Structures are given as C-alpha cells and as structure tokens.
Amino acid sequence: MPRGRHIGPGVRRAHPGFARQRVPRPQAAGAAASHFPHTRPITSYGTLLTRTHSLRQRPMPSVPTADSGTARAYAKRAGFEPLPGYTLLAPLGRGGFGEVWKCEAPGGLHKAVKFVTSESEDGRGEERFGQELAAFEQIKAIRHPFLLTLERVEQLGGELIMVMELADRQLQDRFRECRACGLPGIPRDELLAYFADAAEALDVIAGKFGLQHLDVKPANLFLVSGHVKVGDYGLVAQLEGPDAGNRGLTPRYVAPEVLHGAPSSASDQYSLALVYQELLTGAFPYSGKSPQQLMLQHVSAQPNLSGLPPADQPAVARALAKRPDERFPSCLGFVQALMSAENGTALPNAGMSIRRARVDRSVAEM
Numbered sequence: 001m002p003r004g005r006h007i008g009p010g011v012r013r014a015h016p017g018f019a020r021q022r023v024p025r026p027q028a029a030g031a032a033a034s035h036f037p038h039t040r041p042i043t044s045y046g047t048l049l050t051r052t053h054s055l056r057q058r059p060m061p062s063v064p065t066a067d068s069g070t071a072r073a074y075a076k077r078a079g080f081e082p083l084p085g086y087t088l089l090a091p092l093g094r095g096g097f098g099e100v101w102k103c104e105a106p107g108g109l110h111k112a113v114k115f116v117t118s119e120s121e122d123g124r125g126e127e128r129f130g131q132e133l134a135a136f137e138q139i140k141a142i143r144h145p146f147l148l149t150l151e152r153v154e155q156l157g158g159e160l161i162m163v164m165e166l167a168d169r170q171l172q173d174r175f176r177e178c179r180a181c182g183l184p185g186i187p188r189d190e191l192l193a194y195f196a197d198a199a200e201a202l203d204v205i206a207g208k209f210g211l212q213h214l215d216v217k218p219a220n221l222f223l224v225s226g227h228v229k230v231g232d233y234g235l236v237a238q239l240e241g242p243d244a245g246n247r248g249l250t251p252r253y254v255a256p257e258v259l260h261g262a263p264s265s266a267s268d269q270y271s272l273a274l275v276y277q278e279l280l281t282g283a284f285p286y287s288g289k290s291p292q293q294l295m296l297q298h299v300s301a302q303p304n305l306s307g308l309p310p311a312d313q314p315a316v317a318r319a320l321a322k323r324p325d326e327r328f329p330s331c332l333g334f335v336q337a338l339m340s341a342e343n344g345t346a347l348p349n350a351g352m353s354i355r356r357a358r359v360d361r362s363v364a365e366m
Contacts, residue, residue, distance in 0.1 A: 052192065074099055075115070082113060082161050090119065098132075100216060111151065112166045118158035121124065133159055135236040138211055146201035148222055148231030167222035167229060174223060175279050184282045188309070191280055192339055193229040195223070196355045197273065199331035200362060201230045202268045207330070207366070210239050212263050215255045216271035218279060238262060251286075251291035256299045256322050264324035270330045273319035276338070281307040311341035332363050 018362035041270055076099065080088045085106040092100045098116040105111045118129040136153055142148075152163040166232060171186075178186050185191070205211040213220075213236055220232040234246050249258055257263060257272035278284050286302030288294035303320050305313045321327050328334040339356050 007337075018034070042318055047339050059189070061332060075117070076101060082115070082156075083163070086111070086113060086163065089115065098160075103163075104348075105163065112164050112167050114162040114164065116160040116162075129160060132234050135233050136160075136162070138236050138238060139205070141234045142209060143206060144201050145206075146197045146227065146229050148224075148229045150233075164231070165224070165229075167224045167231070169223050170219055170266075171221040172221060174216035175218060179282065185278070185280045186278060190278065193333065193355050194223075194337070195276060195335050195360050196332070197228040198230055199272065199359075201337045201365075202331045203362070205236070206265050206268065210265075212237055212239060212265065212267050214258065214267060215248075215250055215253075215273075216268050217250055218275055221266060221275070232361050239265060239325065240261060251294045254295065254298060255324070257324055259299055261293055266324040266327040268333055269319050272331055273316050273334065277303075277305065277316055280312075283307040285316075285348060307339075312338055315341060330363065330366055332359055332366075333360055336363050 008174050016046060054131050060182045074091050076082070077089060077090075078088055082088065082103075087104045088101045089104055089110075090102045092102055092112060094100065098114055100114045101110055103113045112355040116129055116132045118126050129153060133155075136150070140150065140153075148167060149165040151165065155162045176184055178184075178315060186194075197285060198216075202213060202216070205213065213230060213233070215232055215235040216230070220230065253271040253274050255263070258267050271363065272284060283304075286294055286297040287304070288297050299322070303317070305316055308316055315328075315334060318337070319327050319334045323339055328337065336359050
C-alpha cells in the first residue's frame with residue numbers, strides 16, 4: 001500500500017479504542033447506544049438556536065441520532081492492513097464520524113485504529129473529515145496521563161487513519177456491569193475517583209490550551225488500569241477560534257451555550273454533571289425522548305435531580321446552571337464539591353483519599 005502523508009501525533013474516535021472484557025452480561029458490539037440514546041454527534045449547529053426558539057410555534061426539524069437508520073456493514077475487514085505492519089483484528093465500534101478497529105501493530109502490540117472518510121451518504125463527509133483533521137491539529141501536542149494517547153495519523157487519499165492507545169473498555173461498560181448486578185449505577189466513591197481523573201484532563205485542555213472537548217459522554221470516557229482517560233477529540237474546539245460556534249454536538253449532553261453557538265470554558269463541566277447523575281443513579285436529569293426535546297430542555301428546563309443523594313444535589317445543580325458564569329470555576333472544582341459533600345454511604349477508602357488530596361491540591365494551584 002502506498003504511504004500516505006504523515007501528519008503527526010494526536011486523537012479522535014466514534015467508539016475509539018477499547019478492548020473487550022468479560023462482564024456479567026456481555027454486550028454485542030452494537031449495543032452501546034441501547035442505554036444511551038441520542039448520543040451521535042450532530043454536525044453543524046449554527047442554526048440550532050433558531051430551531052429551538054421556533055419549537056414553541058412548530059416542531060423542530062428531525063436530526064439524525066445514534067439509533068436512526070439501518071445497520072450497515074463495516075467498510076473494513078479483519079486481516080486488512082491499512083498501514084504497513086498494522087493488521088485489523090476486530091471492529092470496536094462506529095458512529096457518525098467513522099469506524100474503529102482493534103489492530104495488531106508492529107512488535108505485536110495491540111492498538112485502536114480509527115478511520116474517517118470524506119465520503120458519506122448524507123453528503124457531509126468532507127465536512128466531517130475536515131472537522132476531524134482540525135480537531136487533531138488542536139489536540140496533537142497535548143500530553144496528559146488522563147488523555148487517551150494518539151500515536152500516529154496518516155492521510156491516505158480521502159481517508160484519515162488514526163492509530164491510538166487501546167483502552168480496556170469504556171466507562172459505560174462499567175455502568176452496564178453494575179446494572180447487571182442489580183445496582184442503580186456505578187458506586188459513588190468509585191465514580192468520583194474516575195471523575196477526578198476526567199476533570200483533571202478537561203481542566204488541562206481548558207486552562208492551558210483554551211480548548212473544550214464538547215463531546216463529554218460515557219462512550220468517550222475510557223478505563224485504563226483503573227483510571228479514566230478522556231478520548232474522542234473530534235469535536236474539540238478553540239474557544240477563541242473562528243469555528244468555535246460551528247461544530248457538531250451530541251444533543252443528550254450538550255451545554256445550553258453550545259446550542260447558542262458560543263461554547264464557554266464551563267461547557268464541559270455541564271456535560272460532566274449530566275454524565276455523573278446518569279452513571280450514578282441510572283436516571284438522566286432531563287426527560288426528553290428526542291434530540292429536539294432534549295435540546296429545548298437544556299436551554300429552558302430545570303433538571304430533575306431528585307434521584308441524586310441529597311448531599312450531591314447542590315453541586316450538580318450549580319454545574320448544570322444555564323449560565324456558564326454561575327457554574328464552578330473548573331471541572332475539578334465541581335468534583336471537589338462532590339467529594340466534600342456529606343454522604344451516608346461513603347466508606348473509608350485509601351485510594352479515594354489520595355484522589356481527594358490530589359483534587360484539593362490541583363484546585364488550590366489554579
């Protein structure tokens with residue numbers, strides 16, 4: 001195969017690198033959207049504010065979601081070598097921006113490979129391809145222990161090929177495992193430990209690089225050796241850049257200001273708070289069944305926090321404030337408030353104490 005133009009190190013995913021592990025109820029490869037509907041990013045939201053305002057007069061136009069359309073066969077096949085020495089082993093997932101495979105890299109190492117093509121049935125392939133490439137340029141120089149590592153990027157014709165770190169699994173897999181065992185969600189102390197990792201990574205890209213991830217959701221939080229790493233950087237945007245208000249979105253987890261086309265330094269915090277309640281309790285703060293209903297509720301409805309422990313409700317309510325300036329100064333500030341809340345179910349935990357001390361130190365240094 002001819003060599004493509006080498007771009008450099010960075011990352012992004014539709015359902016990026018995660019290795020399958022045995023859980024009480026094994027899930028099929030396409031089961032990721034079953035408990036998390038409406039999680040597929042929508043491309044270009046410049047007109048969504050107008051649509052949301054007009055909902056009171058007429059229904060919003062339909063938009064594609066993860067569970068719309070018919071199942072399609074994977075474009076790649078096991079045994080194929082997209083790059084010399086990289087052999088595809090098994091599909092890991094796919095979404096609106098491409099498909100991801102587990103592969104064997106030179107030296108026998110296992111990696112994840114994401115493919116983004118400029119061709120698509122909806123005619124937006126070039127737009128998505130350009131968005132992925134732009135996001136990669138934003139994130140490629142950033143290194144952090146809680147960011148999923150991108151190791152190689154090649155552009156071959158009309159296809160972008162990204163080789164990245166292979167995670168153990170997604171945080172949503174752990175959630176399903178807990179549900180299968182009869183729990184409402186991930187135990188609180190365990191979840192807070194994961195969120196301390198994710199919050200630290202999000203604050204680094206926001207505070208040091210002026211970026212927002214803009215696609216924080218259970219499918220984009222990856223478990224690696226007991227820690228969470230944030231991945232899937234396809235919607236990453238520079239807050240001061242010309243395209244900050246003209247990128248895709250995931251209706252279920254989008255912040256109100258993003259729907260206004262003006263993401264802020266607190267947009268990821270809003271999404272993180274939604275994910276926290278969902279993974280802890282199994283209940284989402286908004287009741288909308290369609291992307292249109294969810295987007296309207298993000299802009300104008302109050303979240304239902306009744307399923308949360310009472311001690312958690314004030315912190316989550318603040319993180320879900322409609323106005324970004326009314327939220328916590330940082331994602332770690334939000335997690336610190338949760339860790340400081342009195343909770344009758346909390347048990348002494350050395351690992352949790354270490355993470356709490358790390359969070360307190362990081363917040364003090366901001």
